[in-house]
Amino acid sequence: MTSHSLSPVPRAEVRRSVLRRRIRWIVAATISYNVVEAVVALAAGAVASSSALIGFGLDSVVEVLSAAAVAWQFAGADPERRERTALRLIAVSFLGLAAFVAVDAVRTLLGAAEPEHSPVGIALAAVSLVVMPALSWLERRTGRELGSASAVADSRQTLLCAYLSAVLLLGLLLNSLAGWTWADPLAALVIAGFAVREGLEAWRGETCCTPVSVLTGEAGPGADGCDGGPSCGAS
Numbered sequence: 001m002t003s004h005s006l007s008p009v010p011r012a013e014v015r016r017s018v019l020r021r022r023i024r025w026i027v028a029a030t031i032s033y034n035v036v037e038a039v040v041a042l043a044a045g046a047v048a049s050s051s052a053l054i055g056f057g058l059d060s061v062v063e064v065l066s067a068a069a070v071a072w073q074f075a076g077a078d079p080e081r082r083e084r085t086a087l088r089l090i091a092v093s094f095l096g097l098a099a100f101v102a103v104d105a106v107r108t109l110l111g112a113a114e115p116e117h118s119p120v121g122i123a124l125a126a127v128s129l130v131v132m133p134a135l136s137w138l139e140r141r142t143g144r145e146l147g148s149a150s151a152v153a154d155s156r157q158t159l160l161c162a163y164l165s166a167v168l169l170l171g172l173l174l175n176s177l178a179g180w181t182w183a184d185p186l187a188a189l190v191i192a193g194f195a196v197r198e199g200l201e202a203w204r205g206e207t208c209c210t211p212v213s214v215l216t217g218e219a220g221p222g223a224d225g226c227d228g229g230p231s232c233g234a235s
Contacts, residue, residue: 019146020074026139027071030158033131034063040124048118051108051188052171055101056125059164059191062093063157069093070154079148086150087202090157094199098192105188115184117176125169132162153202160198164191 038060045053069089073082108115136158143151171187174180 016146019142020079022142023074023139023146023148023151024071026135026142027067027074027154030067030135030139030154031064031071033135034060034067034161037124037128038064040120044118044120044124048116048121049108049113050115050118050121050172050175051101051105051113051185052115052168052191053118053121053184054104055097055188055191056121056164056168058097058100059161059195062097062195063161065093066090066154066157070150073148073150083148083150087153090150090153091199091202094157094195094202098195098199101188101195102192105185105192108185108188109182114181115175118172119176122169122172122176125165125172128165129162129169132158132165136162156201157198160194164194167191167194 038057041053041057041060044050045055045057066089069086073079073086107113136155139158140152140155143149143155167187167190171183174183
């Protein structure tokens with residue numbers, strides 16, 4: 001047997017394997033945290049009749065669905081072939097969340113329920129405001145290096161959860177400290193608006209002709225070869 005009989009694995013492929021494993025670990029952590037977050041938020045929201053907390057809890061459910069879509073993608077032998085389907089699942093989950101939360105918030109504004117003080121909700125929002133940006137940054141950085149648009153899209157959804165944590169925290173504090181009950185459903189409508197925006201961007205990312213390298217920032221504009229075709233807007 002000669003020294004050339006076994007070809008060494010290319011360094012780039014070794015790195016891609018490491019990044020794929022890292023994505024799976026990040027996704028697992030995101031799913032685990034969001035399952036707990038969803039249960040606590042939905043339970044606290046039901047007790048306090050809080051549209052914002054219920055919306056936040058449903059966003060956590062969507063986070064789980066989004067992360068599961070990415071986990072499904074990277075569980076296959078050829079993750080790139082599952083990219084479009086994963087992006088479509090992420091988009092649909094966003095839009096479904098937005099519709100439900102918007103309806104519930106409008107009902108609350110019209111007097112169907114009056115949100116109450118929720119110390120549990122305030123604590124949950126504060127914790128999420130710390131945890132979610134860290135998970136988002138790690139997944140986005142890994143997804144960019146790997147060239148995965150779905151991982152980058154999922155990291156944006158995780159970052160959205162951090163923004164929504166801030167919105168939720170503000171709404172709950174205004175309701176608790178100032179007695180502004182309208183602040184809770186208003187925060188829920190803001191959550192719904194963010195969800196619509198992210199859902200549409202994820203959907204365009206699935207249907208546009210811009211390659212993954214452009215979506216993830218690895219190549220500059222004009223590298224799509226589409227002659228002025230649509231851009232995803234999912235950077």
